[in-house]
Amino acid sequence: MIEFTDVVKSYPEGNDALRGVSMQIEDGEFCYLVGPSGSGKSTIIKLITGEIKPTAGAVHVNGYSLERIRKKEIPYLRRTVGVVFQDFRLITNMTVYENVAFAMRVVGAREKEIKDRVPYVLDLVGLAEKHQRHPGELSGGEQQRLAIARALVNNPSTIIADEPTGNLDPAMSLEIMSLLEEINNLGTTLLVVTHAKDLVERFHKRTIVINDGLIVSDGMDGYYGYENQ
Amino acid sequence: MGITVMRINNINYLLKEGFRGIFLHGFMSFAAVCVTVACLLIVGSFSILMYNVNIMVEDLNQTNEILAYVDSELSEAEAKSIGTKINMIDNVLQSDFISREEALEDFIADHQEDEAFSGVEASDLRHRFVVVLEDNSKIKETTAQIEDLPGVVKTHAEYELAEGFSTLQQILHMVSYAIIAVLLVVSLLIISNTVKLAMYDRRDEIAIMKMVGATNGFIRLPFVVEGFTLGMIGAALAFGIEWIMYDALVNKIGSVDTLQLFDFVPFQQLLWPMVAVFVCAGLFVGVVGSWTSIRKFMDV
Numbered sequence: 001m002i003e004f005t006d007v008v009k010s011y012p013e014g015n016d017a018l019r020g021v022s023m024q025i026e027d028g029e030f031c032y033l034v035g036p037s038g039s040g041k042s043t044i045i046k047l048i049t050g051e052i053k054p055t056a057g058a059v060h061v062n063g064y065s066l067e068r069i070r071k072k073e074i075p076y077l078r079r080t081v082g083v084v085f086q087d088f089r090l091i092t093n094m095t096v097y098e099n100v101a102f103a104m105r106v107v108g109a110r111e112k113e114i115k116d117r118v119p120y121v122l123d124l125v126g127l128a129e130k131h132q133r134h135p136g137e138l139s140g141g142e143q144q145r146l147a148i149a150r151a152l153v154n155n156p157s158t159i160i161a162d163e164p165t166g167n168l169d170p171a172m173s174l175e176i177m178s179l180l181e182e183i184n185n186l187g188t189t190l191l192v193v194t195h196a197k198d199l200v201e202r203f204h205k206r207t208i209v210i211n212d213g214l215i216v217s218d219g220m221d222g223y224y225g226y227e228n229q
Numbered sequence: 230m231g232i233t234v235m236r237i238n239n240i241n242y243l244l245k246e247g248f249r250g251i252f253l254h255g256f257m258s259f260a261a262v263c264v265t266v267a268c269l270l271i272v273g274s275f276s277i278l279m280y281n282v283n284i285m286v287e288d289l290n291q292t293n294e295i296l297a298y299v300d301s302e303l304s305e306a307e308a309k310s311i312g313t314k315i316n317m318i319d320n321v322l323q324s325d326f327i328s329r330e331e332a333l334e335d336f337i338a339d340h341q342e343d344e345a346f347s348g349v350e351a352s353d354l355r356h357r358f359v360v361v362l363e364d365n366s367k368i369k370e371t372t373a374q375i376e377d378l379p380g381v382v383k384t385h386a387e388y389e390l391a392e393g394f395s396t397l398q399q400i401l402h403m404v405s406y407a408i409i410a411v412l413l414v415v416s417l418l419i420i421s422n423t424v425k426l427a428m429y430d431r432r433d434e435i436a437i438m439k440m441v442g443a444t445n446g447f448i449r450l451p452f453v454v455e456g457f458t459l460g461m462i463g464a465a466l467a468f469g470i471e472w473i474m475y476d477a478l479v480n481k482i483g484s485v486d487t488l489q490l491f492d493f494v495p496f497q498q499l500l501w502p503m504v505a506v507f508v509c510a511g512l513f514v515g516v517v518g519s520w521t522s523i524r525k526f527m528d529v
Binding site for chain 2: 049072075076082083089091096103107150151154167
């Protein structure tokens with residue numbers, strides 16, 4: 001579960017990225033986070049992954065209190081939160097299989113667990129056949145699916161996708177969103193940060209709209225809920 | 230949750246990753262090894278040179294002796310017995326008795342073309358001891374102790390020469406320590422920067438490791454294994470090159486007549502201290518270099 005209570009985040013340069021945000025995302029929920037550039041979306045992601053601490057208020061993520069988390073605990077928090085980025089962030093000199101296995105190895109998984117889990121996850125994202133390819137040999141959509149597989153492989157309870165379709169054409173974007181929905185159906189909490197209005201409207205889910213550091217809309221009526229205000 | 234105990238499986242992985250990194254980042258590894266070799270060669274060559282110069286100065290210094298003249302009233306046997314007392318003095322390395330007859334032979338040999346000394350007889354001279362010291366910086370004290378012995382009437386020593394050698398040795402020590410220290414610091418800085426470049430090359434990999442929840446120790450260890458291995462490869466190469474170069478230099482000097490004065494210690498005699506110095510330096514620069522350089526990339 002992700003819970004923000006009156007969260008304020010001010011950066012040393014003086015700008016207030018968040019000015020009192022409260023929200024709660026339950027386990028197993030699928031939720032969009034939308035808003036214009038500079039509205040505070042990235043700050044919310046950084047707070048959830050423990051990259052930054054709130055200036056005021058409380059942030060709870062999967063049992064961790066982020067406002068007073070110790071540095072040593074952050075890796076363990078991150079194992080409960082898989083992150084997918086717009087630019088994929090794959091290791092280009094590793095194969096598809098190795099990219100996913102790498103994420104398991106660096107958290108200390110046993111070789112047998114890796115051998116069991118990686119093919120399963122690659123199959124789930126539809127890349128089992130291409131496990132020996134390198135990222136450079138894959139299409140944009142396939143690279144994003146690989147990034148999703150990597151985020152998924154350590155079985156996190158939450159996945160945060162930051163503009164997952166930002167670099168993809170509409171057909172591929174649709175494919176990725178369908179995959180994320182499928183993952184959500186398997187029980188993983190999904191928080192998708194996006195600008196893609198059409199996808200938000202197409203996949204009818206809870207949508208949190210943030211603007212100028214404040215939540216301006218939170219409901220099932222998507223982007224239009226904000227724009228029609 | 231909590232701290233996971235590192236399993237054998239993980240250690241295998243960390244070691245494997247460390248070695249894999251060396252080949253995966255071939256150019257940077259090559260650069261790091263080259264820099265290590267160059268730095269260790271400079272430090273090693275300078276240390277070895279200083280060691281040899283020091284030994285040469287010490288050898289030259291050993292040729293500086295004290296002459297202790299024995300009372301002319303004493304018989305040869307009585308005079309010889311003083312040798313035991315001289316040898317009992319702490320700083321005395323050895324003392325050789327020279328009878329007045331032997332002294333005359335030497336005197337004649339030295340002055341055979343000088344007619345003024347032609348009438349000199351053995352009875353005109355005294356029995357004497359040639360005393361070699363362990364530490365020539367204490368030549369004054371030791372000379373005084375010898376002079377105090379009953380039966381010794383006079384001593385002769387070249388104080389200025391002995392003190393000059395001692396000062397020269399002290400200066401050499403200071404200069405060599407200072408230069409070696411500076412060279413080591415410079416080497417560490419260069420190597421640390423090379424490792425930093427290698428880390429920069431892999432910042433994305435480190436960022437991904439952080440993102441998926443790898444602990445700092447887990448991220449750091451393969452780099453340290455890599456640094457250690459590169460440091461050891463650098464040390465081994467530098468050691469081999471140093472050995473070959475040194476042997477070649479010593480042989481070359483040995484074959485030139487005018488350079489016979491320089492007596493270099495054979496490398497075999499320096500083998501173990503050099504192994505120790507190179508291994509320690511390689512380890513130090515490899516492990517410390519990678520450990521400190523990675524800190525910069527850990528705050529993701």
